[in-house]
Amino acid sequence: MFDTKSSNLEIVLFGYGTTGAKVYEMLSVNFSKITVVDLDESHIEKAKEDGIVTSYRIDITNDSELEDLGLDGKILFCAMDEMSLNIFLALSLKSISHDSTLLSVSTSAENTRKLKFIGVDKVIDIYESSANRIVDIITRPAVTRVMDEIIYADNGISIEEIEIPPDSFLEGKCVQDINFREYGLILIGISDKELGEDFIFVSRGINHKFDPGDILVVMGETPNLEAFYKRLMERR
Amino acid sequence: MKRFLIRQIVSFSYLLESAPRYQRVKRFFNDLLNNDDYPYKKYFDLFMIVVILSSVTILVIDVHEHVAYWLDFYDLYIVTWIFIVEYLLRLWVHSDIHKVVIAHYEESEFFEKPFSLWKVIKQVSRDKWAYISSPAAIIDLIAILPSYREIRVLRVFVLFRAFKMLRYSRSLLQFFDILRSKKVELYTLLTLLSFFAMIASIMIYVFEGNSNSEISNLFDAVYWAVVTITTVGYGDITPVTTEGRAVAMLVILTGIGAISFLTSIIVSAFSEKLPEIKQTRVMNSIAKKRDLNLICGYGKIGQLVAKKLKENRRNFLVIESDPAKVQKAEMDGCDVLMADATKSETLLRLKLGENVRSVICVTHDDIINVFITINARSLCSDVEIIARCSEHGVAKKLRMAGANHVITPEEIAGMLGSVYIGQPVAFEALQAIITQKRTARIDEVEVKLGSFLDGAKVGDFDFAANKLVLLALLKRFDGSDRKSHYIVFNPPDDTPLKAGDILVIMGYSVSIADFKGRLEQSVRYKK
Numbered sequence: 235m236f237d238t239k240s241s242n243l244e245i246v247l248f249g250y251g252t253t254g255a256k257v258y259e260m261l262s263v264n265f266s267k268i269t270v271v272d273l274d275e276s277h278i279e280k281a282k283e284d285g286i287v288t289s290y291r292i293d294i295t296n297d298s299e300l301e302d303l304g305l306d307g308k309i310l311f312c313a314m315d316e317m318s319l320n321i322f323l324a325l326s327l328k329s330i331s332h333d334s335t336l337l338s339v340s341t342s343a344e345n346t347r348k349l350k351f352i353g354v355d356k357v358i359d360i361y362e363s364s365a366n367r368i369v370d371i372i373t374r375p376a377v378t379r380v381m382d383e384i385i386y387a388d389n390g391i392s393i394e395e396i397e398i399p400p401d402s403f404l405e406g407k408c409v410q411d412i413n414f415r416e417y418g419l420i421l422i423g424i425s426d427k428e429l430g431e432d433f434i435f436v437s438r439g440i441n442h443k444f445d446p447g448d449i450l451v452v453m454g455e456t457p458n459l460e461a462f463y464k465r466l467m468e469r470r
Numbered sequence: 471m472k473r474f475l476i477r478q479i480v481s482f483s484y485l486l487e488s489a490p491r492y493q494r495v496k497r498f499f500n501d502l503l504n505n506d507d508y509p510y511k512k513y514f515d516l517f518m519i520v521v522i523l524s525s526v527t528i529l530v531i532d533v534h535e536h537v538a539y540w541l542d543f544y545d546l547y548i549v550t551w552i553f554i555v556e557y558l559l560r561l562w563v564h565s566d567i568h569k570v571v572i573a574h575y576e577e578s579e580f581f582e583k584p585f586s587l588w589k590v591i592k593q594v595s596r597d598k599w600a601y602i603s604s605p606a607a608i609i610d611l612i613a614i615l616p617s618y619r620e621i622r623v624l625r626v627f628v629l630f631r632a633f634k635m636l637r638y639s640r641s642l643l644q645f646f647d648i649l650r651s652k653k654v655e656l657y658t659l660l661t662l663l664s665f666f667a668m669i670a671s672i673m674i675y676v677f678e679g680n681s682n683s684e685i686s687n688l689f690d691a692v693y694w695a696v697v698t699i700t701t702v703g704y705g706d707i708t709p710v711t712t713e714g715r716a717v718a719m720l721v722i723l724t725g726i727g728a729i730s731f732l733t734s735i736i737v738s739a740f741s742e743k744l745p746e747i748k749q750t751r752v753m754n755s756i757a758k759k760r761d762l763n764l765i766c767g768y769g770k771i772g773q774l775v776a777k778k779l780k781e782n783r784r785n786f787l788v789i790e791s792d793p794a795k796v797q798k799a800e801m802d803g804c805d806v807l808m809a810d811a812t813k814s815e816t817l818l819r820l821k822l823g824e825n826v827r828s829v830i831c832v833t834h835d836d837i838i839n840v841f842i843t844i845n846a847r848s849l850c851s852d853v854e855i856i857a858r859c860s861e862h863g864v865a866k867k868l869r870m871a872g873a874n875h876v877i878t879p880e881e882i883a884g885m886l887g888s889v890y891i892g893q894p895v896a897f898e899a900l901q902a903i904i905t906q907k908r909t910a911r912i913d914e915v916e917v918k919l920g921s922f923l924d925g926a927k928v929g930d931f932d933f934a935a936n937k938l939v940l941l942a943l944l945k946r947f948d949g950s951d952r953k954s955h956y957i958v959f960n961p962p963d964d965t966p967l968k969a970g971d972i973l974v975i976m977g978y979s980v981s982i983a984d985f986k987g988r989l990e991q992s993v994r995y996k997k
Contacts, residue, residue: 243891252860253880260884264892309891313883337890339883342770356890360883365774367882368856371875372763372828373782376914376955376972380942383957385889385900391959395895420939420960422976425895433899435910435976436939451896453941454960 243267244308248294248323250277251315253339253360258286261311271303273319294323297330305331312338312354317345325352384453393422393453400446402466408441417462419454476585480575483568500563503556507757518556525549553614560607565597609633644747652739659735663699663728670721671695677713684708699725745808752787752805753819759785762826766811766842767833768795768804771858771879775830776804789816812841817849828854831873836864840871847872912941912976915986919969922992929963937981944972 244267247258254272258281261268270281270289281289292299294314310327314320317340324338340346340359349357370378384393398404404412414421423435426448433451434442452459486492501508528545531537570593578585601607613633649656675691684707685691694707698721709715756762763779763786765772772788776799779786788799788806799806809816811831820826829846831839836859843857857873859865865876890897902910917923923931933940943965944955955972958965975982 245891253883256878256880257884257887260881260888261891264888311887311891335891337887339887356887356894358883358886358890360879361770362774363882363886364858364877364879365771365778367877368771368775368830368832368858368875369778369782371856372779372830372854373784374912374914376944376974377912379944379955380957380959380974381900381912383942383959385885393893393896393900395893415960415963418960420941422896422939423899425899433895433902435899435978449895451899 245269245311246271246303246305246308247311247313248272249312249314249320250274250281250289251313253315254313255280255284257311257313257339258284269303273314294319294326297326300326301330305334307333309335310337312336317341321345321348321352324349324354328353390456391454392456392459393451394459395425396450396452396463396466398444398446398448398450399467402446403468404444404466405446406443408443409436410441414452417454417465418458419452419462422451422453424451425449472587476587479571479587480585483571483575486568487572496563496566499559503560503563518552521549521552550614553610557607557610557614560610561598561601564601565594567594570594570597644750648739648743649736651743652735655735656732659728659732666721666724666728667692667695667699670699670717673717674709674714677711677717678709682707682710682714695721698722699728701725701729748800749807752807756785756787756805756820756825760825760827761785762787762820764789764811764817764820764826764829766790766829766831767838768792768799768806769832769834771832771877772830773798773802775832776802780804787820812838812845814845814849817846822846822850822853826850826853828856831855831857832877833858836861840864840867843868843871843873910976910978911982912974913982914944915973915975915982915989917967917969917971917973918989918993920993921969921989923967923973923989924969926967927963928961928965928967933975936977936985938975938977938985940973940975942974943967944974946970 243265245261245265246269247254247261248271250258250270250272251274254270254277258268258270268286268288270278270286271292271294272278272281272289273291273294275291278289278291290303292303294300305327308331310331312320312324312327314323320338320340324336327334327336335356336354337356337358338349338354340349340357341361343359343362346357346359346362367378384391409421409424412421421436423433424442424444425433426442426445434440452462454462502511502514505511525545528537528541532542571590574590574593575585577583602611671688671691671694674694675685675688678685679691685694690707697704697707698718701722703722709718761784763784765776765779765786766789768776768788768790772790776786776788780803786805788804789809789811790796790799790806791808791810793808796806796808807816807820809819811817811829817826817829822829829842831842833839833842839857839859843855846853846855854875855873856875856877857868858877858879859868860878860880865878868876886897889900928940928943940961941959943958943961945958946968947954947956975985977985
């Protein structure tokens with residue numbers, strides 16, 4: 235990750251039960267600043283055993299205790315095993331935190347709806363995503379394999395999002411002017427700030443004009459991505 | 471002389487045992503007559519039904535009008551001969567005589583005892599008698615009798631030819647199966663009814679045998695009793711004395727009770743057998759389906775998988791042992807089998823090796839998932855197994871047991887969260903194309919033998935101009951089986967394409983459909 239952004243992200247993970255522990259395991263691969271918080275003393279003991287120093291037991295139903303954690307600007311991940319507690323927690327966090335990203339796990343379509351209603355930025359339905367994966371394995375095995383390699387496997391191939399800086403060589407050029415294959419990259423799409431948050435897939439065939447602030451989603455090998463990033467950062 | 475005979479019989483038995491042609495012929499007839507899964511059996515059944523119907527029709531017409539000579543000939547000789555041949559064939563395939571001879575011979579050799587021909591004959595006749603005395607075989611035999619025209623009463627047995635049809639109709643057989651399950655109750659009721667009918671007929675005969683002109687003998691009395699007790703009551707014989715009328719009243723009341731009892735027995739038998747009938751229907755409907763996906767467990771994930779597979783129009787069958795969940799699956803309109811997937815019998819019944827494409831173990835219990843995985847893998851080495859688990863240790867065991875893919879829901883949630891936090895835009899974009907919510911999606915296209923891509927290079931086709939993005943190429947390992955591929959990301963223009971390679975492309979549904987269509991067409995034209 236060459237975006238210095240991601241390594242500086244601070245994450246607060248709520249819950250260290252069966253779900254929380256697994257989520258921590260996955261998060262710790264990419265992120266280092268993770269705080270674990272749980273209501274249950276035994277869960278925190280387990281977290282300490284697993285070597286997580288920044289793990290605290292607090293009463294998550296108490297707003298003032300939550301505020302003491304310093305939530306603003308952080309990533310908040312609700313992964314309590316009990317769904318009702320999770321929803322309550324998400325609601326408290328939404329009301330007391332500012333400028334933070336709120337994520338939550340969900341176990342059913344109904345809970346997902348409630349969480350979205352609260353205003354959680356990203357709801358991950360653990361069963362739905364598992365079911366999706368199973369169905370993908372059956373219906374589109376090759377696609378699943380490729381996506382796995384890109385997203386999860388550590389083989390140098392990845393998808394990255396790169397924000398176009400001001401005064402880069404891309405400025406004033408269109409999608410079709412640049413041959414990304416020359417860089418050994420595939421351009422998947424562009425998120426244009428001018429057009430709102432809408433994501434434009436290149437395959438739609440629109441000859442989009444690059445502007446500073448646009449986010450490119452590109453796929454390729456890490457050295458190629460790094461070279462492209464360097465090139466992009468050079469001022470004209 | 472006797473020893474010579476025995477030696478001849480034994481050596482002939484060994485000859486049959488080692489003759490593949492004989493075995494093949496016998497197996498063919500056995501399949502044709504008894505094996506429901508044998509594709510040609512239904513043609514044979516249809517043929518027999520036609521023969522039976524024609525014979526019955528001829529015999530019925532013959533009652534009043536004289537049928538043509540050739541029809542009579544057909545009925546008398548051809549139909550009868552077909553029946554006789556069928557009967558003998560069934561008798562023949564029912565058991566193997568030569569196997570009995572060999573078994574006895576080898577036993578006597580082993581124990582150094584004299585070979586007893588008498589024992590063999592006893593054993594063989596016991597085997598064959600088991601067939602001859604079965605109800606179906608008796609009907610078959612009686613159905614042959616009407617051809618012996620000299621005895622007029624035998625013509626009644628023409629009806630047995632109609633009965634013979636039962637053998638060829640599965641649904642009718644099922645009806646009798648259901649009645650058979652209530653044998654005891656039906657027997658009791660029948661005994662009770664005949665007992666009452668007997669008492670009533672004797673009483674009416676005693677009271678009215680002299681005073682009623684309609685009742686002249688005991689048979690008339692029995693006839694009256696049966697007509698009354700079944701609540702039919704023709705009214706051709708009516709009691710005239712007070713005593714007789716009193717008997718009639720009692721008989722009628724008993725009759726109503728008995729008949730309602732009979733109805734309830736049959737109805738309850740049906741409702742008890744209903745799940746079984748449903749299962750048979752499900753088994754029959756999936757028997758013809760190829761590429762079946764078995765979903766073992768209808769919990770949260772199972773339900774979602776079933777729903778999504780249905781949307782993708784894939785064949786699937788839910789296997790669940792919890793009656794409540796089975797009912798839920800039925801309500802959701804899924805094919806469901808109430809069975810235990812950890813039993814090999816269940817999976818064998820579904821023809822794991824032939825019809826099943828994948829086994830999805832998504833019960834809530836890790837241990838059961840491991841059992842199902844082991845069970846499926848031990849029965850079939852190339853079926854795809856996807857198993858769910860929630861513990862790390864179990865994941866390892868599942869892989870050892872032979873699962874191709876292990877799904878840990880919590881881990882996937884963590885993974886997705888991690889990707890989302892790091893790269894929200896890329897994540898949303900990928901989510902959109904993976905879940906196919908928008909029109910842009912990723913799909914896979916196999917390079918078919920003889921299509922325009924077969925033998926071409928990646929650069930020969932302008933993907934960009936067709937609004938497609940080639941993400942990766944799955945190339946087949948040379949000389950290995952169809953399933954193993956290695957991945958080439960963003961393949962350079964000079965990469966050669968061969969039949970069997972899979973292209974992973976991104977694009978809008980229309981472009982992908984168009985590309986696939988063109989690929990298909992080029993195959994047709996090259997041929």
